[in-house]
Amino acid sequence: MIGAHLGAATTIIERARSGSGQVPVVQSFFDEPTNTVSYVVHDPAIREAAVIDSVLDYDAAAGRTSFASADAIIAHVKAEGLTVTWLLETHAHADHLSAAPYLKEHLGGQLAIGREIIHVQNVFGKIFNEGTEFARDGSEFDRLFEDGDRFQIGGLEAVALHVPGHTPADLAYVIGDAVFTGDTLFMPDYGTARADFPGGDSRQLYRSIRRLMALPERTRLFHCHDYKAAGRDTFAWETTVGAQRAGNVHVHEGVGEDEFVAMRDARDATLSMPKLILPSIQVNMRGGHLPEPESNGTRYLKIPLDVL
Secondary structure: OHHHHHHHHHHHHHHHHHOOOOOOEEEEEEEOOOOEEEEEEEOOOOOEEEEEOOOEEEEOOOOEEEOHHHHHHHHHHHHOOOEEEEEEOOOOOOOOEOOHHHHHHHHOOEEEEEOOHHHHHHHHHHHOOOOOOOOOOOOOOOEEEOOOOEEEEOOEEEEEEEOOOOOOOOEEEEEOOEEEEEOOEOOOOOOEOOOOOOOOOHHHHHHHHHHHHOOOOOOEEEEOEOOOOOOOOOOOOEEEHHHHHHHOOOOOOOOOHHHHHHHHHHHHOOOOOOOOHHHHHHHHOOOOOOOOOOOOOOOOOOOOOOOO
């Protein structure tokens, strides 16, 4: 089935590049405090759109949320006369809070993520000692994609590919000739995502990356983060399959699975936890919804001690 799903993705990409399918218009929004890139992807003919990996601004020191990043997306959607039909999450992020519920309130659209979010909810539901009111069945989302699920954004053909490794639930979205990789890959000069979160697996990550690298070499890749590799002065987040095959510093062609796993595991052992992992995960596993207010009307986030 994996090969069949990859074949479907290749067909969508080739149709877009040949002119027999729509080529998406992609607008990026970079949030420097979290090094996150959000995207608005739209069909230029029908003007339907998807928002991918949105950011809710969060001041960790003050415990305050705000909406400047999300409002910039809303302003763009309205200025372009777009109708949002999808709010897509590549996974439950550990570095920023999702603004999907806020965007859904203002723009509409179905909120979607991979079905393996249920696994993430179960793992972190225990870590945060969530009660029975936290369902852990993915019901916070409107759609749970399986590997190979097809969908439309206006006239744009799209398919969800399961690319686990960074987390168990990671998806890449193939939309026309563009692929939104989430955290699986970074720019070629920066490399690949960590695989040491609960449920992560460097061997799975390698296989997921090889799956993406089997797509046509001119396929556009859009990544969810950039941290400016050493020697590069500007942020960047768009590249191609061919550039990744030739030049990814961690996993270019010729790097074997065992070699990659040894490198990735050793590198991950030196990394500190993301600064916003604790607030991010407990919000994002709820589809971006904040915990319910307590009896005093205030919402609270938990900080489990000596667990991660």
